[in-house]
Amino acid sequence: MPFTVHLLALAAFAQGTSEFMLSGLVSDIAHDLHVSIPAAGALTSAFAVGMIIGAPLMAILSLRWSRRRALLTFLVAFLLVHVLGAVTTSFAVLLATRVVAALANAGFLAVAVATATGLAAPNAKGRATSVLLGGVTLACVAGVPAGAWLGQLWGWRSAFWAVALVSVPAIIAILASVPADSGPHRPSCAPTSARAELRTLRNLRLLVTLLLGALVNGATFCAYTYLAPLTTTVTGLTPAWVPAVLALFGLGSFLGVTAGGRFADTRPVPFLVAGASALLIGWIAFALTATVPTATAMLALLQGALSFAVGSTLISQVLYTATDAPTLAGGYATAAFNVGGALGPWLGGLPVTAGLDYRAPLWVSALLVAAALTLAGAAQALRRRPTARARAITEPAARPCDHLTD
Structure with missing residues (x-):
């Protein structure tokens, strides 16, 4: 795997830390900026909304930039808004910086996914995706606890400074290792407009894969x-x-992403079927044994691994399916997974609000995975008996550039 892909993972680590670290800083932020804790919690929601909107929007914005310019623009913007967030005394300004940071994060990930898979061999998109997402999962294992520790030691602002500082080596690495292309980041015979890339959404297989990703990620979060x-x-x-327990889940997610990269390029369908089936059984088992400490620890590790193994494989399948839209494919995947990340916690909170205990979200996660398996089965059955119209949608005619992966 090209070393540049690992450098992009470093930036993904910083951005993943930023996305998740507020869970341990909300109380301090609320106290320091004189707002309620629920109001401070809106910082997390603002980031999620920014990711959902920003993924396709920023990908379209960057279509005519070189990859180096796009990566640097998004990463520098991400760094600067964290500096602003670290020094501001206004909650409104801090809220605005979270939205801008999410937009920059979404744009960076969309281009980074396309860059990583373009640098890798044509049949290694899954491995490249797993390396990049490994940075995000490491943020759960190390970055988020480190941010919480810094917040306790020197205040919540120190965590923002730390994210900005970690972004600096990634900027230097991109300057040194990503080629300074003069043109747009696409092959010369590929689509040349956002409209052309958006046409890939007519592909039923792509839409199903995106929906599967949203359901699985919704269950995870x-x-x-x-x-x-x-x-x-x-x-x-x-x-x-x-x-x-949270660290065990994060460790499992890293192991799952790593394992997923080994199978996503060779036997993705059997791996997804087996992984999603095991994931469903695992959520049910977790709900049934949650009163047992040993079971909670073991299943936190196992479910973290299965969730991210299946999730990262689905991302790679988005990239394999949408070869005519290499940048927007990353944007589609980022948006779909953040839709799941936003809806999953909300759905899990409904039974808790209704008076059930905290096992209820585990049952909701099981239902979401079951829905994903049902959808996948229905789509597979439809594919086996395609009508002329369905075949035209799911299997678009080959074009001169179909052999290209970037």
């Missing part, structure tokens, strides 16, 4: 969001054990 209160109120562990 539905459970992850309520893992801390589950650990203390259902499992019965003390709050001191919460970081360890």
Whole structure:
């Protein structure tokens, strides 16, 4: 795997840390800026909305830029808004910086996915995707706990400074290793407009894959969001054990992304079927055994691994399916997964609000994965008996550039 892909993963680590670290900083931010905790929680929602809107929007904006220019623009903007967030005394300004940071993060990921898969061999998109997403999962394992530790030691602003500082080596690395292309980041015979890339959304297989990604990621973050209160109120562990359980989930996610990259390019369909089936069984088992501390620890690790193994493989399948839209494909995948990341916690919160305990989100996660398996089965059955119209949608005619992966 080209070393540049690992450097892009460093930037993904900084951005993943920024996205998730507020979970440990909300109380301090609310106290320092004189707002309520729910108001401070809106910073997380603002980031999620910015990611959903920004993924396709920023990908379209960057279509006529070179990859180096696009990556640098988004990463420098990301760094600068974190500096502004670290020094501001206005909650409104901080909220605005979270939206801009999300837009920059979404644009960077869209281009970084296209860059990573373009630098890799034509049949190694899955491995390249897993390396890039490995930076995000490492943020869950190390970046988020480090941000919380810095917040406790020197205040929440120090975490923002740390994210900005970690972004600097990535900027230097992009300047040194990503070619300074003079033209747009696409082959000369590929589509030359956003409209042309948007036409890939007519591909039914792509739409199904995006929906599967949203469902699986929704299940992941539905459970992850309520893992801390589950650990203390259902499992019965003390709050001191919460970081360890979250770290196990993060470690599992890193292992899952790494394992997924080994199978995503060779046997993706069997891997997805087996992985999603195991994921469904795992969420059910977790809900049934959540009162047992050992089971909670083991299943946090296992479900983290399965969730991200399946999720990263689905991202690679988006890229394989949308070869005519290499940059927007990354934007589509980023948006779909963030839709799941936003809806999953909301859906998990509905039964809790209705009075059920924190096992309920695990059952919601199981239902979401079951829905994904049902959808995949229906799509596969439709593919086996395609009408002339369905064949035209799911299997677009080959074009001169179909052999290109970038």
